[in-house]
Amino acid sequence: MPADLAVIGLGHLGLPLAQAAVAAGIATIGYDPARATDLAAGRLPGDGAEGSLTAADIRRMLSGGFRPTGDPVELGRVRTAVICAPAPLGADRSLDLAQLTDATRALAARLRPHTTVIIETPVAPGTTEGVLRPLLEDGSGLRAGRDFHLAYSPARLDPGSRTHAYATTPKVIGGLTPACTESAAAFYGRLCDKVVRARGPREAETVQLLETNYRHVNIALVNEMAVLCHDLGVDLWDVIRCAETKPFGFQAFRPGPGVGGHGVPQDLSGPPLAVRPLRMVELAQQVNHHMPQYVIQRAATLLNEHGKSARGARVLLLGITYKPDVPDLEGTPAQEIATRLMQLGAAVSYHDPHIASWNVLGHPVPRADSLYEAAADADLTILLQQHRTYDLQGLSVKAQLLLDTRGATPTGAAHRL
Structure with missing residues (x-):
């Protein structure tokens, strides 16, 4: 037909x-x-x-x-x-x-x-x-x-x-x-x-290139700011809240545990073009690729400050998709974070209303049925993705220790990235 x-x-x-x-x-x-x-x-x-x-x-x-x-x-x-x-x-x-x-x-x-x-x-x-x-x-x-x-x-x-x-x-x-x-x-x-x-087609193709790289470069900038502000003892989330009131010359991006999704950055230094590389895009990829490791460092430090080691710690990963409210694991930083935690000897579980099963290192990761019970039982809960269904106020009360990589919890309710 x-x-x-x-x-x-x-x-x-x-x-x-x-x-x-x-x-x-x-x-x-x-x-x-x-x-x-x-x-x-x-x-x-x-x-x-x-x-x-x-x-x-x-x-x-x-x-x-x-x-x-x-x-x-x-x-x-x-x-x-x-x-x-x-x-x-x-x-x-x-x-x-x-x-x-x-x-x-x-x-x-x-x-x-x-x-x-x-x-x-x-x-x-x-x-x-x-x-x-x-x-x-x-x-x-x-x-x-x-x-x-x-x-x-x-x-x-x-x-x-x-x-x-x-x-x-x-x-x-x-x-x-x-x-x-x-x-x-x-x-x-x-x-x-x-x-x-x-x-023409080349201009339209380059529109895609510019839009994708724009996202990655700006996320890399704010990810670097997150690390800097933590070292300085500055509340980055308050900085962003104030900066986004500027009505010109600024668009707010927010940090996170890494950058996922299907839109991959290109610096054009590889085949088939192999032209002058976009150095800012190359650097942005390095910054964004480091964020999962930075989350692990913060997690290990928090556990240590509370008298616990990453080895043997019960760690709950909350929200493992690359984007809120979307059942898509493409490029999700949760994969690397879970891998690194397991390699440190942590017992990792996860909760995500959109993902029924999840494998890491060739093995199924235990899925928590009850969010509050799992958070109360875990030595550390890491919020990786902010799904609409999550009651973050209630979660911050139930969790023993909460690391918020999205700045979504109420101020003072969790340790923010």
Whole structure:
């Protein structure tokens, strides 16, 4: 059955796009051989890649006509194809494009003239034209900009947000030609209130780069301030509270135990570009990568000050997802923190209303059923993520010792990062 749209890659980028398209009345298929069977049955695949969507969301999409499929033949029957395959950061600090290029080849083999192809996967500037365009042209025998439209659009998602909906978040479009841009803009205009036209694909790709790096650099700055303020005996959280009253030239960021999520920083010093590195981004990565170790240092110091050793201590990790109220463990600093605690000999357990089971070092971590009882029993409770369901006032009363890495507890109720 023909469809208006194919979303290729049904993970944290593709599913929200498909959800918005179905809600807008667009006949949508989703292509993902690894996840289609579960999604077609109204189940979450269990790998956490769906971001903030729930099984109920998937079932509503299915009832609205959404069709997940693992059959690539379906890709030849759509007017618009949006590629949302993941491109994680590899060991050499460059993006691993294997899943993206596989998805592109699958589409190319069935690409029809006049189709609009849009890339949403975060990639380095020049990837759409230099890597993906040749794959599409060689696999289809068609020419981009003449026989089919090609454009890039940076994904802008705020998982779990009640403020920034898909429709109200402006969409940036950069096409290979002006006609490519307009074709992509016409598609996104059915989903979003505002479309912003970039000069071309490279500019649109670099928008993604700037937005992601902006987040990481500013988090690194405030993470360094957290360490400095602790050493000086200054209340950082009060500093931020006062600073954010400035109506110009300042945007408040808050420290934490590390930086997770799918948006990985890029300094462009690795392949395929290997250009002049963005030194500030490189330094920001070093600062942010150190934060889990800093949390461990603070935890060990607190235990020692209360006459206890990390070895044999009962430590409860509270909130292990990378973002509040989102069942996503991608890049969560909780993984490294738990690992380091276990290596010190601590007995680690966790509580998270969004995560039913969790493995660290190849072993399941005990999950606390009763938050208050677990906090009262633990020698140290570490708040890693502030979920809405947590009563932090009550928790601060029940916990023997509480380290708050998010500055979410009432002043004086816990030891803050």
